[in-house]
Each structure stands twice: as structure tokens, then as C-alpha cells.
Amino acid sequence: MKGTLLICKKEFLELSKDRRTLFFSFVLPILLYPVVFFIMASLGRNDQTQREGQPSRVQIVDPSQIVEPWLKSDPKLFECSDGRPANLQQAFKDHTLDLAIEVEASAGARVKRQEPYRIRVWLDESEPASELALQRMRDAVKELDKRQVSERLGALGASLQIIEPSRILTENVADPGLALGKLLGSFLPYILMLMMFQGAMQHGIYVTAGEKERGTLQSLLATSLPRSQIIWGKLIYIFCMGLIAAVLNLLSMGISLGLVLGRVAEHPAGSAGLASAHLAAMTSPVNLLICFLLFVPLGLLFTSFILFMGIRAKTTAEAGTSLMPGLFLIITLGAFSMAPGIERMPLLPYVPVLNVSLAIRKLFGQQSSFFEILIAFFMTAGLAILMTWIATRLLDRESAIFKQG
Amino acid sequence: MIQLSDVNKAFRVKDRKTRAWKRIEAVKSLSFQVRAGEIYGLLGPNGAGKSTTLRMIVGLMKPDSGSIRICDLDTQEKPEPCRSLVGYLSTDISVYTRFTPRELLRIFGEFQGLDPRVAERRGMGLLEKLQLKDFADIRMEGFSSGQKQKVSIARALLHDPVAVIFDEPTTGLDVFTAKTVLDLLRILKSEGRAVIVSTHLMPMVEEICDRVGIIFGGELHGDAPPAEMLERWKVHSLEEVFFKLAVP
Ligand SMILES: Nc1ncnc2c1ncn2[C@@H]1O[C@H](COP(=O)(O)OP(=O)(O)OP(=O)(O)O)[C@@H](O)[C@H]1O
Ligand SMILES: [Mg+2]
Numbered sequence: 001m002k003g004t005l006l007i008c009k010k011e012f013l014e015l016s017k018d019r020r021t022l023f024f025s026f027v028l029p030i031l032l033y034p035v036v037f038f039i040m041a042s043l044g045r046n047d048q049t050q051r052e053g054q055p056s057r058v059q060i061v062d063p064s065q066i067v068e069p070w071l072k073s074d075p076k077l078f079e080c081s082d083g084r085p086a087n088l089q090q091a092f093k094d095h096t097l098d099l100a101i102e103v104e105a106s107a108g109a110r111v112k113r114q115e116p117y118r119i120r121v122w123l124d125e126s127e128p129a130s131e132l133a134l135q136r137m138r139d140a141v142k143e144l145d146k147r148q149v150s151e152r153l154g155a156l157g158a159s160l161q162i163i164e165p166s167r168i169l170t171e172n173v174a175d176p177g178l179a180l181g182k183l184l185g186s187f188l189p190y191i192l193m194l195m196m197f198q199g200a201m202q203h204g205i206y207v208t209a210g211e212k213e214r215g216t217l218q219s220l221l222a223t224s225l226p227r228s229q230i231i232w233g234k235l236i237y238i239f240c241m242g243l244i245a246a247v248l249n250l251l252s253m254g255i256s257l258g259l260v261l262g263r264v265a266e267h268p269a270g271s272a273g274l275a276s277a278h279l280a281a282m283t284s285p286v287n288l289l290i291c292f293l294l295f296v297p298l299g300l301l302f303t304s305f306i307l308f309m310g311i312r313a314k315t316t317a318e319a320g321t322s323l324m325p326g327l328f329l330i331i332t333l334g335a336f337s338m339a340p341g342i343e344r345m346p347l348l349p350y351v352p353v354l355n356v357s358l359a360i361r362k363l364f365g366q367q368s369s370f371f372e373i374l375i376a377f378f379m380t381a382g383l384a385i386l387m388t389w390i391a392t393r394l395l396d397r398e399s400a401i402f403k404q405g
Numbered sequence: 406m407i408q409l410s411d412v413n414k415a416f417r418v419k420d421r422k423t424r425a426w427k428r429i430e431a432v433k434s435l436s437f438q439v440r441a442g443e444i445y446g447l448l449g450p451n452g453a454g455k456s457t458t459l460r461m462i463v464g465l466m467k468p469d470s471g472s473i474r475i476c477d478l479d480t481q482e483k484p485e486p487c488r489s490l491v492g493y494l495s496t497d498i499s500v501y502t503r504f505t506p507r508e509l510l511r512i513f514g515e516f517q518g519l520d521p522r523v524a525e526r527r528g529m530g531l532l533e534k535l536q537l538k539d540f541a542d543i544r545m546e547g548f549s550s551g552q553k554q555k556v557s558i559a560r561a562l563l564h565d566p567v568a569v570i571f572d573e574p575t576t577g578l579d580v581f582t583a584k585t586v587l588d589l590l591r592i593l594k595s596e597g598r599a600v601i602v603s604t605h606l607m608p609m610v611e612e613i614c615d616r617v618g619i620i621f622g623g624e625l626h627g628d629a630p631p632a633e634m635l636e637r638w639k640v641h642s643l644e645e646v647f648f649k650l651a652v653p
Contacts, residue, residue: 003516010512017503017544215499219560222463223516224489398466 003225007233008240011207025199025245030252037256055079056133059091060101064108067101067119070144077136092124098133099123114152189360190334191253192246192295193353197302197330199245201323204238204303208310209319217401231307231392239303246295287363294356294377300384301353302326308391311400329353337361349375352383406599407462407568408438412471414457414623431457433623434471439599439616441567444590446614446631447603450647454623455603456496459572462601463493475568489517492566496573498553502546506532506556509545510563517564524563531559534592535585551582558586562593569593569600575609587613607643617643621650 015021057079062068071078084100091097100122104110107117119141123130150160211217220230305326313319330353336342337357349355355376362368394400414432419425432454439445447455460466462473464484473480480487501509507525510532514524532538535555545553558574571590575583590613593600604610610617611631618628627634631643638646 006512006515010516013508013512014501014503214502215495215497216501218465218495218497219493219499219513219557220516221465222488222491222493222495222561223513224485224518224564225516226485401465 001229003229004232004236007220007225007230008237011203011234011237012240015203025202025241026248029195029245029248033249033252034256034259037253037259051129051132056098056129056136057081057096058099058101058133058137059084059097060103062101062103062107063105064103066107066111066117067103067141067144071137071140074140077140088122089124092127092130095127095129098127098129099137101137111148186338186361186364188250188253188364189291189357190338192250193298193330193334193357194327195249196242196246196295196299197306197327200238200242200299200302201306201327203241204234204306204310205313205316205319205323207234207237208307209313209316210310212311212313212401213315221395221401227395228392231395235303235307235388235391238306239299242299242302243295246299290363290368290373291360294359294373294380297377297381297384298353298356301380301387304384304387304391308387308394311391311394333357350379352379356380406439406441406443406476407601408474409458409462410436410472410474412436412458412461412468412473414454414461414466414468430623432461432468435620435623435625436471437618437625437628439568439601441599442594442597443615444594444600444602444613446610446617447601447620448605448607448610448617448643449603449620450605450651453620455620456572457623458620459493459570459601459603462568462570463491464488465493489564490566491568491570492561492564494557494561494571494574496576498550498557498577500545500548500553500556500560502548503544505542505544506537506559507541509556510559513560514563519564527565528559528563531562532556534589535559551578554578555582555585558589567598569598571600571602573604574602575604575606583609610643619643619646619650621647626650 055076055078058071059081060068060071061082061084068080072080085091085097088097088100102120104118104120110117121134121137123134125131146160149163153160153162211220221227306323309322309326310319313322333351333354334357337354338361342348342358348358349372355372359368359373359376362372412432412435413430416429416431418427418429420427435454435458437445447458449455457466461468462475462480464480464487467481475487475490478487478490504512507528510528511521511525514528515521517524519527529538529541532541532555535558537552537555537559540548540552545556548556554574554577558571561571562569569590574586574590578586587609590600590602594615602609602614614631616628616630617634619626619634626646627637629637634643634646635641638649640646640649
């Protein structure tokens, strides 16, 4: 036991001597998320909100002045101009125009005769701004029609209600916090897994194949420390590094997310306040504890796999390449676990690694089943113990110590 | 103190051209013993099996058959107590370059069950004997191979081992450093330790070894004091024994 701690201490001491590695493993991930999140959030908001905050540029021909004054009365939505550009298509492309409208010349007379009049519209469906302008115009004309109908009904001594025998009231019960939770739950475990694996991998290779490559392993094995304690010391170190990587990423991600949500909440339209309240509920201590408990055996599984491959490899380069399939597998499984609807597939709770991210995903979506969490936990723990046992046996084989043979 | 009886070790290697597995008999029924206060020189050309023999004594490799005993402890039955009796210096001169010699010696002292302060004190004493004290607090990244070798020697002797196993301790060292190391070996001998050094440098053997074992193709050819060895083979230097063995 003492030897295990001594080896672990030695590894941490060695790590602490390398400023650059410390920076890249601990400081960079903390700095990275706020920057990435901020850029993503502002990019996402920019395009849409900017468009919605601006009036649509409409070019209108309306000799009988039925529609044009109506549109002009709302300068927030429409910026009207007369005359037809020489090349409509080009105008749409150049973003100088969003919609061209032509109201037929006899519209005034037709309205008097209570006949429908025609409005022709030109737009570019490939331009979101053009689509938005059409939608706005439709809404405006609908409102105009309603007024005319109401006037006509008034002349007949009836109210507008005559044409509205029923009214549908919709209410969205989807909880914005839960939606966010589901989204987070689907990609969070995946990111954490990836971060844990790659953090553990980088440092794991250094203390296994790296020691072999640098020729220091023999001096370590020639001490009176039992092999099992040396292995366990390295195992604990790698495990800690994986866990530290995951926790650091989680923290940084959480803080940046909080910042972004805070910014959204400043805009009155967002239900972000509610969302963050739900987020807080979701990340309750119990949920976080379950998450952590699921991640411990998973971390051990990753660690023992890295240890096994690291000791088996003759060089760090070989260790790196032999661990790549593991990383790839996690990426694939993670991407798979993020796919919508996947949680309903019957066999998935029995697929290792995947079942952990699935369990966490359901936990965040508030659909978790205790049974599935248990399966995920015990399966991962069982695999981890088996893998650890294999890895610890390996250092006793001299082929693992000496490069050749 | 150190006793090898009928030790065998073979490796299986793959011939990459014919794709056939080959058996390399690195050590063949090797038996010898080294007493306390004695320097034993294990002498042999490249690939003779010197390093393999020493690695088996330290427990880095396991013999296929036969037994190795240190202070009457079997290295296979009691690996850890045996390793604590041995100070081993391997051929590849490598140290944890992120540490300073002082830090390295402290931590290895702890590995060997010493109090860190005791380890540091003893380590500094050894560095002084090896004339490296001025570099005690400098990171080993830029150390020359001789400086690294000295640190490794200090590391190997830190826990006061009764058996000292040095694999080619003077290879790559200049004459001054080599002399420092040889002097140290003499001190170790005078302190009553059993010392085994492997080498292919004959003058060194003739100068410091009480007995030599000539190993060739994994087999021991003679085990006697250098002078007796010269007499037995009717030659003037040990080098000539090699040539005689190579051309039977
Ligand atoms: N791990 C190993 N795998 C395969 N073969 C090995 C291994 N270690 C040693 N050998 C083989 O065993 C034989 C003896 O090697 P050893 O290293 O003991 O020689 P040596 O006497 O120390 O030589 P040198 O003076 O070059 O260091 C060689 O043929 C070598 O190729
Ligand atoms: Mg050798």
C-alpha cells in the first residue's frame, strides 16, 4: 500500500516539474470552454436575431393604394420603396431587396364590388430574409382582410364572430429546462468520457511506455517495491489524471454555460431564467453523485485499458497508435448515444461504455430507470476489475519490461 | 552471498525473413558463487549473456530452470526481500531527467523503505564520493552520460545493499570517471559487500577483480582469480582467452 502511494507521488512529482504539460493539461481546458461557448452563442444569436430585428425591404407597386399604406404604417416590419429594379434576381442576391409585391390595378374597384383582388409576389426562397418578408406580408394582409371583413359584416349588422365558430387554444407544456437538460444529457457524458480518456491516455503513456522508452523502468523494478504496488501506483495516477481532466472540463463547461445562460436571461424574450432553474434542479446533488458513481468504474476501465496497452507497447508512439482504436470506439459509441430516440432500443443498456452515457443521458432527461443505472454500474465495474487484473499481471512478464523479445 | 546453480535462460525470437521462431540460449547451466568482500568480474564478448545473467540475479528476468540465492534467500520465492539486498546498475544510462539528483535520490530512498532525510543524507555522501555534489540541485535534463551514470550509481547504492551488481559500469566513461568508479568498487569490497561487475574491458578486470568468470555463448568457461586464469589458458592477457574460445 505504501509503495502504491509512493509511486503515485513520484508520478505527480514528475508531472509537477513540467510546466508546459501542466499548462496544456490543466489551464488550457479551463480557458477553452468560455471562449468556445461565447463564440458559439454569439454566432447563433447574431444571424437570426439580427434579421428579426430589422424591417424587410419591400418594393411595392399598388396603383389603387389598398395594401401599400397598410404596410407603410408599420415601419418596424416593412421598409417600402416604389419602382421596380431592373434585375429582381440580382437584387435578392445582393440583399438590397427581400420581397417584390404587385397589387393589381383594379384592386380598389374590386374591393368595392366585394370581389377578391390579386397580389403577386416575387421572392427568393433560398434567402431566409426573403422568407421572413413573405411571412410578414401574409400576416399583414390577413390583418387587413380581417378589417375589411369586419367592416362588411358591420354593414350587415353582424359581428366578426360569425365567421369564427370555434377557437383553438394551444399551450406548450414542454418544459424549457427539461429540453435543455435532455440536450445537455445527451452530449455531456460523451464529452466527459472523451476528456477522461484522452487525459488519462496522454499521462498514462508517459508513465508506462514512456518509462520503458526512456529506460527508467528497470531502475524502478529493481527496487524492493512489489510489482503489484508499482502497477497500482501507476493505475491510481492515471485514474486521477483522467478524473481531473473530466472534472476540470465539467467545471469549465458548467461555468461557461452559466455565463452564456446569464447573457441570454438578460434578453426579456428568453425563458432562460426558468431554464437555468430547471438546470439547477437537474444537477441536484443526487444526480451528480450518481453520475460520479457511474464515472468511477468507467474511469477504472479506461485506466486499466490504457495501462495494459501502455505496458505492452515498446514505444510511446506504439502506445499512442494502439490506444487510438479505443478513442475511436468511444467517439463512435458517444456519437451513437447522442442519436435521438436511441434510448428506446432494448439491448443498449447491456452494451458496455454506451450504457453509462445512456444512463446519464436518461438521468438528465428525468427518465432514468434505477435498474439500468445498476446494470451500467455493475457491468462497467466488472469489466474494469477484469481489465485491471489483466493489466497488473502484465508487468510480471519480462517481455513487458524489455523492449525486444 | 550470491549463489547461482545450474541456471538456464532461453529466448524465443522470430526470424522476420523466414518467419520461423528461433530459440536463443542466452545462458546455459551457469553456476558460480560470489562471497562477501569479493569482486567478481563477469567477462565476455557482446551477446555472451552477461546482462541476462545479472538481470536474473536482480529479478528483472526469471530463469527457466536452476536457482539463484542471495544471502540464502531464493530470488524466485522471495523476490522483494532479495531485491532489497541488491544494488543494481543497468547498462542503459537513463535517469528521470525531470528531477534533480537530490530529488531522485530522496524518492528512490523512499522506494527502498528509507526515511527521506536519511536517504538524502546518504545520497549526498555518495554524490560527494563520486564528485558530483556541485550538480546535486540541477535538473538532469542536460546531464552528460558520465554524470547520469554517477547519479545511477548513487541510486543503486543508496539503500546500503549487501550485494552490488553493476552491468558495464565504466562503459562510456572517461579515464578519470572510470577511475572514480573503480575506486568506489574497491571501497564497496572493503566494506564487505559482494560485488559483481560485467565488462569486456580486460585491464579493469585484471586490476580490481578477485575472481573472474569468462562467459561465452551463455556458458561459463573457467571461474578463477585472473592470474590463475592466465596460467590455465597459457596466455599473457585475458583478451587472448576470448580469441582461443572464439576459434576452438
Ligand atoms: N529480451 C530479450 N529478448 C530476446 N533475446 C534477448 C533478450 N535479451 C537478451 N537476448 C539475447 O540473449 C543473448 C545474450 O544477451 P545479453 O544482453 O545477456 O548479452 P551481453 O553479454 O550483455 O552482451 P553485451 O556485451 O553486448 O551487453 C543475446 O543473443 C541477445 O540477443
Ligand atoms: Mg549487456
